[in-house]
Amino acid sequence: MHQPHAEPRRSIYYDYQVFDAWVPSQHPAQQHAPVVVAGAGPIGLVTALALAQQGVRCVVLEAERQVSEGSRAIAFTRRSMEILQQVGVAHRVTENGLPWNCGNSFYRGQRVFRMENPHDPDDRFAPLINIQQQYLEQYLVEACDAHSLVELRWGNKLVSFGQDASGATLQVDTAEGPYTLETDWLVAADGARSAIRALMDLKLEGASYEGKFVIADIRVDLPLPTERLAFFDPDWNPGNTILMHREPHGLWRLDYQLPPGETPEDALQPESLKARINAQLAMIGHAGVPWEMDWCSVYSARALTLPDYVHGRVLFVGDAAHLLPIFGVRGANTGFQDAQALAWRLALVARGVAPASLLQSYSSERVGAAREIIDEAGKSTRFMTPPTRGFRLLRDAVLSLSLTQPFVGPLYHWRTSRPHEYTRSPLNAVSDDNAAFERGPGHGAPPRNIRLDNDRFLLDHLDHRFTLLWATDNGSSLPDDVRALVDEARAQGLPLQVIAVGARQPVAGADRTLPDADGHLRRRHGLSSGGAYLLRPDQHVCARWAALDASRLRAALHTAIGLNTGASS
Template sequence: MKLYTYFRSSAAYRVRIALALKGLDYEAVPVHLLRDGGEQHRPEYRAIHPGGLVPALQTDGGEVLVQSLAIIEYLEETHPEPPLLPPDPLGRARVRGLALTIACDTHPLNNLGVLRYLTERLGASEEQKLDWIRHWIERGLGTFERLLDDPRTGRFCHGDTPTLADCCLVPQVFNARRYECSLEAFPRIRAVVEACEALPAFQEAAPARQPDAPQPASGQRCHPNQGGADRPSAERPVVRSRSSFFGRTGEGEMHQPNDEPRKSVYYRYQVFPPYLPRETEARQKVVIVGAGPVGMTLALLLARYRVPSVILDSEVQVSEGSRAIVYTRRSMEILQQAGVARRIAEIGLPWRFGNSYYRGQRVFRMEAPHDEDSRFYPMINLQQQYLEEFLLEEVCRSGLVEVRWGNRLIGLSQCDDGVEARIDTQLGEYTLSTDWLVAADGARSSVRSLLGLSLVGDSYTGRFVIADIKIDLDLPTERLAFFDPEWNPGNTVLMHRQPFGIWRIDFRLPEGEEPEEALRFEVLAARIDAHLRMIGYEGKSWELDWCSVYSARALTLEDYVHGNVVFVGDAAHVLPIFGVRGANTGFQDAFDLAWKLAFTLYGWSDRSLLASYSEERVGAAKEIIEEAGRSTRFMTPPTTGHRTMRDAVLSLSIENGFVGPLFHWRTSRPHVYAHSRLNARDDDQALFLEGPVDGAPIPNVKLGLDDFLLDHWDESIHLLVFTEREALPADVTALLQRLRARGVPLRLLAISLGRDHVEGADLTLPDPEGRCWRKYGASVDGATYLVRPDQHVAARWGNCAVHRIAPVLERLVNRLGESA
């Protein structure tokens, strides 16, 4: 028998318990309900279960059964020992009634589809969703508790042997614990569950014991985060964090990271055991310094190429405070490739509007483009701690990434074939050799300091306070900007809503005020109260979670590749937060670097490919700095002249709508690598009236229900061919096949108006309405795009011809001549 299951599915859990109680062997076929948009939606699984649900049981005879209780009844009839139903009719009816109290009255109200409908279609907040979950679980368990007040209840729900009712109760209690429901009012349920969980069959069926559950890679367990106080604490993966003592090799004070969990009113920080040095350290392929969002995203993108990496972080817990909170659509497309976009979308707050106010009057309303071809909203808000938690979970699942907490880089030296890194720990120093070292250690990069590198650009004089407060405000999820507010004249205030009842208030300090004074609670509280009074919430109670002071800077390194050391994110550039550029720009760095570093490591390309990384991303940073400078000068005028101009615009805006666009904050957007050395030099760019130009990222297109073009993307170079022919040109497929034989990841995608299959294509995507053809400007049969692994166009032609494709591929895979 085959059981199609998901480790955390309550319905599948029931069936696993029944199979274990009956001692039946079966093959578990995991169907991940969250990864890559949900594997249950794939056509191959829909062919097994048309409803796309788990569990499904394929019998030895090939028949497929669905619905957990129907499957268990089948097992009861075909394998009656040991029985899961009593022998008498009244007893069987009672057990079935108990089971249905869970399976019909409780569990369906909280399944994944219902919860997504609540948030995505009805606009329920995360707090409202959790309130819904807890309400129905506690109500259902209350009914079940009263039904157990019966003389027929024994050690188990009915008598002293497990029944169908116990198979249903235990998974529901697992969910109750996961969503932090109180079980204090259910003593009979607690006693029954305790008896069940003492049995090997229930232990074997538990979610944590399933093959698709997150498992430790090896070595010491790290006990990852158990979740914030306002969100479920489901099973968490663990990271490989091996421990071995061999003594201290360095001099001076050893690194002692803070091992006290950080305080938060909504997030429960977890302290991870530090990695302690061993006597012998193996040479690594890639070492990434910094376990922040960009560093972990890079590690996950490298893992798609089976490139292992080690992440070093001087701390032993995720970042303090919400920090980066706004992620753009482009970032979500990148994070989809890293495997975490679905998790972010589940609890993040999407938005597309921004409002600018001057002296209490709205003077501009920004609307970010959004249409049905967009899987993700233009922006989504989520605190950085949760993003790091989700990335860490995926890192642990990968099996290719090792996180070494409490490891501080204190020195490095380069040789011809790599880098020697000196690392300090609680037990002293050790040396780690690596082919490549990537600096993802933030704006105060230790790697940058150790190499003596300096950033160039502009630093602005204005200072800003960020304060995260927990407060209940009935305001929509939109960016709010207040210019010249009554309580902070001449300055600016920004507000952003975050999940779990958190609001960010971000305001400029008066000239000359020191950060220490600004963060003094009495001063900060008075300003927050004044702002709440101004927007109509005078006297509203709130609780401070985190606060900090920052300055707006627009700086970059001139080169991101120095020998075998590469820079990404804030280690490479420091950008103003206006326009949500920081982390969002870093994700684009990681996406560009990952494939180029992997291709270099495998020998598919030489180091010149990494030179293109630096050229492209430095160019992007300089363009951002120019745009960000305009935004920053508007938000925090650096001179009297700039302030006079800004104030004139503000005054005009009250009665003149034409100045409204001057308030536009020029939000982060993907860069177009128009001058990349990887672009085609003689393609058919001029023939296309629509579609992404060379160097631009490809746009998403909706292909069907919950099905978008970029859902089908992977780590490969893609040849995208728009055709109605039965087969692709044989010489083109032969070229790609020769490169694949060397291991180069290449895919050939056909977009067809009327065919479900095009010979020679790795995947054919039907486009019966021609949406994709129109969006890509494919006006003739055979129109072809060559797309890099980071989804940027390298070339486009009016026909699919090998003599035109080969030279551009040669720039991406520059050993083409050896095998073509």
Template sequence: MHTPTTQARPSIYYTYEVFKPWLLSEHAQPTRQKVVIVGSGPAGMVTALELARHGVASVVLSSELQFSQGSRAICFTRRSMEILQQVGVADRMTEGGLPWRFGNSYYRGQRVFRMEAPHDTDDRFFPIINVQQQFMEEYLHDACKANPLIDFRWGNKVSKVDQKDGYAVLEVDTPEGLYTLESNWVVAADGGRSAIRTAMNLEMEGASYEGFFVIADIKVDLPLPTERLAYFDPDWNPGNTILMHREPNGIWRVDYQLPDGETPEQALKPESLKARIDAQLAMIGHAGVKWEMDWSSVYSARTLTLPDFVHGSVIFTGDAAHLLPIFGVRGANTAFQDAQSLGWHLAFVVKGLASQKLLTNHSAERVGAAREIIDEAGKSTRFMTPPAGGFQLLRDAVLSLSLTQAFVRPLYHWRTSRPHAYTHSMLNSMGDDNDLFKAGPAHGAPPQNVRLGANDFLLDHLGGGFDLLYFTDAPTIPESLQHTLQAARSKGMPVNVVAVGSAHPVAGADTTLADTNGHLRQRYGVPANGGAYLLRPDQHICARWLTLDATRLQAALKTALPQ
């Protein structure tokens, strides 16, 4: 019998709610579900919300009765905020978050590099915003709870998954005992220590790096801006790196590598934590300042991924599918992109709008993204915490030269998480004009947001299906294109037509966006005589044309949704 703790987790700044467990005796006997999501972290809840956005119901199983302990993920990128806007929680994130765009690297008391993340008037969100994970989980849970298509079950722990022909049977343990739950699809979003992955004997590919790192959240008043701070080879922790981030509610994150020979258990002793944090505060000029510990943990850097995320009726996502180092804010931000992708791919298969080839595409795209991130994160990890030998020698040389030589300083850049471009996706049109464009987002790229008004942006008008951006000053969409679109819709394919250019409604378009100054046209590289873009339900580009006719559109729609 599963007995999750009913004692609220301690926190200086967050009040944990202990939720009532879902018990079978209080509900009707379960029928076979379309989708069961195992795990209620960021990946699991965003997947549920994305499925619901496409009209697909799901059951979310959480083994615990409360949100995760500690701040955990705190830095969320612009693309993550765009995804969270789609599922309805971006405003709450913005209200309580701390936006920032600068990062500073220090060596021997000198700032040797200052990172500046791009930000312009077309961006609704800052490059990064800091919000503790408990708040983000609360916002996502509130959205799940308000959605009639999401059945959220606290205190339900999956103890076994048995795959049958075309569905799976889950054994679920609760505070009143076991019950079985059948589902056509199971989303394994059960974290880095995924019990489902272990039970299925699935091996991850990649590397684990030497050394352990402490994360400590402290309540302290420091007169410093909300910027990322990195300190290399400090006197109190020679050869290692320390990171600091300001969090909301008066909390600061201190992140440092353990010296050689020190165990995680030793590092988390109160006297060890106090000595290291006091030393760090003294080094930055705040010796003796009063502080209070909220939460601490130890982690190691790993760059691992499953080579395939789809195994029969079970689909892995988030940390259950891959393990990434935190350098470059990659964990939760990658999970959001996984979940957004999985949401629409799985929804279209569940609804019978596409064959299971679409899930093969999801796996190929997200495994490719994981491997790209592993390559970049590996470079960051080897610089932040270099292995002995050549990497250590190179890092030490960069540190030394950076005091006087500007050309080496960009090597401090931490290669911040960025959305993956599905350049080689099977959904991209091969008969379009992608190679002829001189500007604008190319095949597989995420969308370029564009400001349309004081609080009005292009991405506010997209999402929920495929979007055809048709640039025109004409009063109507050509009849041949309308016939092609109607044929696709008659087969269930959701396609939204956005006419861009005219100040007046364009006949045949679902939405008309004025572009009197040509700014949107310019950002998308569209010439004055018109053009078009086809965006997938996750807003990534799958086709673009300088000239579009019905035959080319029909071919692109067929490629984008394989039957």
């Protein structure tokens, strides 16, 4: 019988809640769920919420009875906030998080590079925002609890499963003993040490780096701005790297690299932690300032991915699918994009609107994204923690030059996580006008989140449906053949909304009209009257036209839901 830890975790700033364990005797017999999500971390919860918002019931299994221990992922990108807005919790993060956009690199007491992430007046969210993972999980749990199509089963450990062409049969252990649960689809969101990945004997591909880092959260009063701080080759930790981030509630995150040969057990000894944290505080001019430890751990930099995220009826997301270096805040931020990319496809498949082959495009898109990230993150990782003597000599040469040669500074750039653009997706239209556009987001890119007025933005009007953005200057009705096609698609179960852009009055055939009096939205998207964009439910562009017509819209919709053969390649 599975008996998870029942005492609240210790923290100096977060009050842990121990949730009631779900046991079979206290619930009606439920032997089947359309989707089971294994893992109630941020990625699993976002996947479950997105599925529920699209009408798919899912059960979330979580072996523990509390949200995660320690701050873990703390820096969330603008694109992650847009995804969190789509599932209804972004406002909770902005209310309580710390926004920032600058990073600083120091060498021998001198700032040698300052990076400022771009921030546009059209951006609702800051480039990055810091908040501890426990709070984000809490907001997501509360959103799941409020949704009738999500069932969270705390204290439920998936111990084994089998699958066939129609679904999977799970063996789940609880405090009362095991029970059997059948599902059409199993989403593996069970993290870096994925039990599902191990049960299937699946191997990650890529590189693991030798460098190990201590991660420590301390409460300390430092009069410093909310900016990323990186220190290279400091006197107290020669040849290595230290990172610092401010967190809410008076906490600071310190990451420092260990010298070769030091074990995690030795590094986490209280005397070792105290000496090194004191040395870092002294180096930045705050020797002797009192501090209190909240949580600490050790991690290694890894750049690994499964070569395929779809294995029969089992679908992998987040750290269960890939392990990415933290440099550039990639782990959770990449996982949110996985969750968003999977959920709309799985919802259409689960509801019988699209063929199961559509899921292969999820794998090809997201494996491609992971490999691109691994290539970029590898550059940052090799700079932060050189894996060989040759890389160290190169890094040290850059450090030395940067003291006198400003042109060297950009080599410190940490290549921040960004939304992936699926330019080669099999779901992109093949007969649209994408190549003819001179501006605006192209195939596979998310749209510009245009500010419509002081507190409304374009993405506020996008939900989990396909969206047809249609430009009109004179307020004329949506063409009759397009209206007929939209009605036909909806009758077949395809979620599709139409937004007219540019008219002062409501447009017949459109679900809503955005006036765009100054033409800003249309200019940023390269649209003139009669032109249109088709956005997928994950908000990425899959087609755009200089002049919309029903036949090409029909072809684009069929391609986007995998009804053309290219989606299964």
